[in-house]
Amino acid sequence: MSKQTKKKQKWVHKDLLGLEYLSHDDIILLLDTADSFREILDRTIKKVPALRGKTVVNLFYEPSTRTRVSFEIAAKRLSADVINIATETSSVRKGETLNDTGRNIEALKADVIIVRHNCSGAATMLARNVNISVVNAGDGWHEHPTQGLLDIFTLRKKFGRIEGLNVTIVGDIAHSRVARSNIWGLTKLGARVMVCAPDILIPPGIEDMGVSVTNDIDEALVNADAVNVLRMQFERDEKAVFPKQLEYFKKFGITEERLKKAGRDITVMHPGPINRGIEISSKVADGVNSVILEQVTNGIAVRMAVLFWLSQARENNKNETIG
């Protein structure tokens, strides 16, 4: 990590709760660090001792295989011990509160809690109530910062820069933590972000996050360097106002024809798991411009960078307290 030491950039955050709360330099530091870790993943021996002796707890209140596994691999590549706790639901009425669970994990001398929760703000609340680091692995509709980081990392690897890129996010913006994290991160690094969805899936005041809005998919693609296709979850909203699946695919689905019409090479991303034939056609998902599987690999590197810097921040704090 000599590169970082030379830059003398210090990571000051105890937690990673969202990209809204990071500075431009914080994000660059994570991306640069992830670059170094990305190389490790292609070695025969994919392990470094950076987090040896540390314990990382995956605390998941929502089912998620890919994010949990990605964090688990990231922690193990850094030589940390990993414990997985999966809880079906968090109920106010029965069982232990999130804060109490967090305090118990802290008392077990864990160093990092990675939390996935169905409620927006759950990670923020937990972070306020424990002294150990908290990583938000997705809270409600709020943020999914490591997904945002890995998307940005993948774009930067592909284009060599983020500034000036035109990135379109298509899909259920209203209920998407992935969209929010991408928007905060990309706009901080100088990308132009457009969101595209039926009106009903555009949340109010989204323009104030620094994005442009359209519900015309062709307009959304015509200048795009990359398109991030969100997973559609038709079962999600109780209001049942979602457009029918087929109708949605017809209007907003990312197909080869649509990409061809835009007349340029557009990099295609998706946070997964993909619904083939709903938000994206199989041909596009498996096509030459798709970086969907690279995103998965890059996710490990980004999460390694996050775990690395959070643990550095805690070490620094401890030293300062002792000194």
Next chain:
Amino acid sequence: MRLLVKNGTVIDPANKIEAVMDILAQDGRISRVAKDIKIEADTVIDAAGMIVMPSVVDMHVHLREPGREDKETVASGTMAAARGGVTTVLAMPNTSPAIDSGENVQALKDIINRSALIDVLISGAITMGRLGKELCDIGAMRKKGAIVITDDGASVEDEELMLKALSAAKKDKILVVCHCEDKRLSGKGVVNFGFTSTRLGLRGVPNESEYKRVERDIRLAAETGASIHIAHLSCAESVDIIRKAKKDGVKVTAETAPHYFTLNEDAVLDYNTNMKINPPLRSCKDVEAIKRGLKDGVIDAIASDHAPHTENEKEIEFEYAESGTIGLETELSAGITALVDKGLLTWNELVEKMCLNPARILGIDKGSLGVGREADITIVSPGKEWTVKKHNFMSRSSNSAFLGMKLKGVVEYTIYKGRVIYSARKGVAE
């Protein structure tokens, strides 16, 4: 028994007094207000440099008893009131059971007689169990002592039923306090609708959910000729609607709460559940409109909407947490800090909003320092600052939206019926 308050600046809009005066109370009532009264008294308070005003009449308070004594009781709530310079509160009926019958009014009255430190007025529900289905026996509740009816915490969704309620209220000459919220529009919302709800990933409560219901209730009041009072106003449109209704001669009054002119929606950005309030903290534009409404008289009163909750119900995920903030112990200071100190209201106007107007709206003989009135007097050091701290509340709960805030104005003495029931130095007297 004589009590003499000397050398304070008396603010008494009912009698158009704003001058350094002495006040003498004899046997619980004000017997003289004059310059330099020279008389022996059992208690003499030197209020030099202080404001001497009628005690606050808070017409929107949740005392939680009976049913949720873990949050607050009549005893703890009225002690909190005393500390805040409040000697009259109107208790909301959303207790368990709800105050929805003459019998339940009587039961609450018994609790009040046993344990209240100050005057506690009773409101009855509009509908049985506050469920919005079946009208309560308003006459029976009135006979036992309920002075207003309200389903506070909920609006009567059924327009026909509300119309019936207002007609009955007119006949029984009782004021209807309206919690204006169209549930079809607010749904499961928890914060202000717009950039804030989007940024936090939480469901939003649009202004419409309030002002459409204000509109409806005003229309029904006009139709029936009943008197209504709109509770906890939070948004700009509501202020405009009420302004127009007043011009049109509708019998409508309105209140707002200190958090709606002190705080805005940005206060929820770190998911602090003490800022989760219903209606939600609104935009800066709404806050400005509320302040204008206070200044130009559209909003008649300031009431705390004191809503105590236990930590177990607040220190949890934002969308699961209960709504509301406590306010009895901070409302006067918040008014001084946000309104008087900022030059928006004069002292006289603040006392009107917090004492005189609520008393007039409720039709009670309070909020004035006139000779012969009950000696309910609050004495404040207007320039003194204090910081709101979690462990200093008299209330049984500490869910305050004002925690950590520095406020101006310290209540030095609260006098109830000629007796000091609270002093900053000695705390609450038994």
